[in-house]
Amino acid sequence: MSRPDRARGATIVDVARLAGVSRMTVSRVINDGAKVRDATREAVLAAIRELNYEPNLAARNLVTAGELRIGVIYSNPSAAFMSDFLIGVFEEATSAGARLILVRGENGQAPAARELERLVGSGVHGVVLAPPLGESAIVRDILRAAHLPVAVVAAGRPPTDAINVRIDDRQASHAMARHLLDLGHRRIGFIAGNPDQSASAERLEGARAAIAAVDGAQLILAEGAFTYGSGLRAAEQLLDSDAPPTAIFASNDDMAAAAVSVAHRRHLDVPRDLTVVGFDDTTVATTLWPPLTTVRQPVRQMAAVALDRLMRALRSTDPSADTAAEYVLDHVLIARESTAPPRAVAGAKAPQRSSHA
Numbered sequence: 273m274s275r276p277d278r279a280r281g282a283t284i285v286d287v288a289r290l291a292g293v294s295r296m297t298v299s300r301v302i303n304d305g306a307k308v309r310d311a312t313r314e315a316v317l318a319a320i321r322e323l324n325y326e327p328n329l330a331a332r333n334l335v336t337a338g339e340l341r342i343g344v345i346y347s348n349p350s351a352a353f354m355s356d357f358l359i360g361v362f363e364e365a366t367s368a369g370a371r372l373i374l375v376r377g378e379n380g381q382a383p384a385a386r387e388l389e390r391l392v393g394s395g396v397h398g399v400v401l402a403p404p405l406g407e408s409a410i411v412r413d414i415l416r417a418a419h420l421p422v423a424v425v426a427a428g429r430p431p432t433d434a435i436n437v438r439i440d441d442r443q444a445s446h447a448m449a450r451h452l453l454d455l456g457h458r459r460i461g462f463i464a465g466n467p468d469q470s471a472s473a474e475r476l477e478g479a480r481a482a483i484a485a486v487d488g489a490q491l492i493l494a495e496g497a498f499t500y501g502s503g504l505r506a507a508e509q510l511l512d513s514d515a516p517p518t519a520i521f522a523s524n525d526d527m528a529a530a531a532v533s534v535a536h537r538r539h540l541d542v543p544r545d546l547t548v549v550g551f552d553d554t555t556v557a558t559t560l561w562p563p564l565t566t567v568r569q570p571v572r573q574m575a576a577v578a579l580d581r582l583m584r585a586l587r588s589t590d591p592s593a594d595t596a597a598e599y600v601l602d603h604v605l606i607a608r609e610s611t612a613p614p615r616a617v618a619g620a621k622a623p624q625r626s627s628h629a
Contacts, residue, residue, distance in 0.1 A: 347377025360575030503530025
């Protein structure tokens with residue numbers, strides 16, 4: 273393991289790395305926290321002696337300090353989603369006395385490793401990751417090596433070593449597909465999200481399960497990437513098929529808005545000729561015509577809860593607060609003007625579930 277530059281002196285980060293613990297644990301040992309295991313305490317004290325570390329005021333006050341430095345790493349192709357996410361963390365940081373250090377990647381990709389290492393070296397106490405970065409191996413490896421506590425937002429299959437705040441994507445998608453089936457739709461196009469994100473698979477599986485439970489129902493799949501452009505391509509593919517769907521369920525609102533645009537270009541009325549629904553309930557859902565029926569994912573609340581739970585763990589004197597925890601928030605199906613029964617079966621009876629449902 274590399275040793276710190278003696279010219280600058282050892283830091284709490286160096287001690288944590290050498291002892292193989294989090295910075296919060298080092299801080300608890302420095303502050304004589306009673307709930308640190310003896311073996312852990314000895315490892316920290318040994319690292320302090322080896323590195324000639326001199327605790328500074330910031331390290332001594334980390335548990336109870338009014339201001340925490342929190343890194344926020346984000347890179348999401350949906351501007352509307354990111355706007356809601358950032359508002360959530362900004363509002364929570366303002367009310368809770370946290371200083372945010374933002375690091376941005378491009379087009380859903382992780383920031384460069386040197387930017388992440390610079391963030392780690394800046395002395396942040398913990399990090400909040402916006403989707404899809406909670407599932408980025410590059411990001412997680414760098415933060416894990418630094419023993420930084422992490423809170424992840426909206427990971428469908430969350431990491432086991434982080435705080436995670438999400439909704440039940442599979443259940444939410446199942447509910448939306450059931451809504452379309454109850455309207456009488458039997459050919460349902462589904463625009464999947466980025467295949468690198470587990471939430472995409474969860475939403476697809478939820479829709480598949482609902483559709484498989486109804487005799488004669490069919491799911492027609494098109495790949496997307498949570499971007500408006502990918503939604504355009506996917507909607508064109510679905511509507512060009514030999515038996516086009518009567519409804520399109522897009523995995524986020526940006527792609528649903530793209531499907532509405534394609535329908536308008538083809539002189540299809542939404543929803544009389546084509547039903548379109550989305551997911552997230554971002555500002556996009558209410559700024560296009562017709563307003564989207566969608567799943568409300570409380571993005572602002574999720575971001576705020578992630579930051580709140582991370583700060584609670586950082587300030588706690590209970591070592592169990594360092595462990596990973598999951599918080600599943602409620603979703604809501606919001607019905608607006610983009611849905612209607614298909615023309616061919618308007619007023620038809622409610623769908624019959626198959627025997628294997």
